[in-house]
Structure formats: structure tokens, C-alpha cells
Amino acid sequence: MPTIEYVKFSEVNPESFLPLLNKLKIREHLIQHELFDRDSAAAWMKSKVDVDASHGCKVRAINVDDQLIGWCGIQLEDAKYEIAIVIDDGSWGLGIKIFHEMMGWAKAMGHDEVYIHFLHTRPNYKFLQKMAKKTYESDILGNKFNTYLLAVN
Template sequence: MDSIQFQSLNTVAPQKLLPILNKTSTRKHLIQHDVFDESLVRQWVNAKMAEDAKAGCLVRAILKGETLIGWCGIQQSEQGHEIAIVLDDSSWGLGKTVFKQLMIWCHELQHHTVYIHLLHTRPSYRFLDKLAQRTFETNMMGDKFTTYELNVEKVVRRALE
């Protein structure tokens, strides 16, 4: 089995991101946005790289072997830092592995609390319910989210057990 690798998002050709960002199964769980073309992907990548440059933030492409399977990041949100994972539906089973890596990075970046905002179209996740110190509804960008508040140290300690 190929291992998961992370690399800077701006090292990925825009045409490789298009199928993931425009896939119906991906879009139904993200805030509504226009369908991407190469120009919009470049703008989106530039915005993500600006986020990556901020203190405490990190945005990466996710590859399995040589294949791009998604992106992830530690970004700023209204509550504080959030983690985001967007995977191609063929790789959804790898979400927990990516999540663990993000939490390790959060710990290394000395975050105490981080948030996960899942659009209302997503089901509740028992995995996250058990890890969260608090779960609540958030309204952002004109949409409703289930927000999980995570204590970084507790989650990392539990992940390494």
C-alpha cells in the first residue's frame, strides 16, 4: 500500500486539483461556490498559500503514492484555528490518518484548542463526538455548521496511546 504524503499545495498543478474540487461528492459537503476552472484554482491556491503563511497555520496537498487525493490544513476561523480535511471520495477511509497528522501539527504549533466545522450536510461523527470537549452549532458564511471544539493535548495523547 502506498503511504500518505503531504506537500505544499502550490506544488500541485491546478488541473490535478480540478477533479477533486469540482466533484459532486466533495461539493455537497462544502460551502457553495462556483465550479472551478484553472484560473479559479490558481486564485484558490494563492488564498490557501496566504493562509499557510500566517502564524499557526499550515495547508498541504495530500498524496497517496503519486496520486493527489485531497488537501488539508490548519486555518483561521471565527472561533480560532480550525482544521480542514477534503479528500476525494475514493480515499474517505484515510480521513482518520490525516486527522491524526493534523492534530500532531497543531500540537507542534502549540495550539491548545482547535475547531472542526462540518457543514450541516455531513452526518454526526461519533469519533468526533467522543473527542470533542464541546459540540455546538455555528452559523458562518451564510450556512449552518456542526462545530467540534477539540483540546489538542488530550486528542494527541489519546491518538498516541
């Protein structure tokens, strides 16, 4: 089993994130945005460091066997805590494990519920539908998302 490590963004070089942030296979499941360069990646990372410093939030880069594969976080958006997981397509099989660890973070932080928003390009996830208190379609920044409201147990 691969070793997953969660690393503070302040410990990651912005250039390490560039291949992931600009990878087409990842971008097709995110809100459209310009390609990143070193400066815009650094600014994006700074914004995630700021989120990480906010009460009830935690944002980390994800390394697997010392290789950066993505990032994850519990973020406050529109007065709701949401879980975000963005990982390289070669590591998608680790998403459920990362999700369960993040639900542990949410519990440790005292959250009662969290949201997950998946762009409409992603499939519906049966395991999330089964555990969700509610599922619905939402509109965020002009994009359609499948949203899952999850109780933190």
C-alpha cells in the same frame, strides 16, 4: 497501507486540483461555490499558500501513492484555529489517519484547541463527539455546520 504525502500547494499544478474541486460528491459537503476553472483554481491555491504562510497555520495538498486525493489545513478563521480536511470520496477511509496527523501538527505549533466545522450534510462523528470539549451547531456564511471544539493534547 497507502503512502500519504503532504505537499506544499506551490508544488501542485492547479489543473490537478480541478477534478477534485469540481467533483459533485465532494461539493455536496462544502459551502456552495461556482465551478472552478484553471484561473479560479490557481487563485484559490494562492489563497491557501497565503494561509500557510500565516503564524500557526499549515495547509497541504494530500497525495496517496503519488495521486492527488485532496487537501488539508490548520487555518485561522475568526480568531480560531480550525482543521479542514477535504479528500476524494474514494479515500474517505484515510480521513481519521489524516486527522490524527493534523492534531500532531496542531500540538507541534503550540495550539491549545482547534475547531472542526462539518456542513450539516455530513453525519455526526462519534469519535469526535467523544473527544470534543464542546459540540454545537454554528452558522458560517449562511450555512449550518456541526462544530467540534477539540483540546490539543
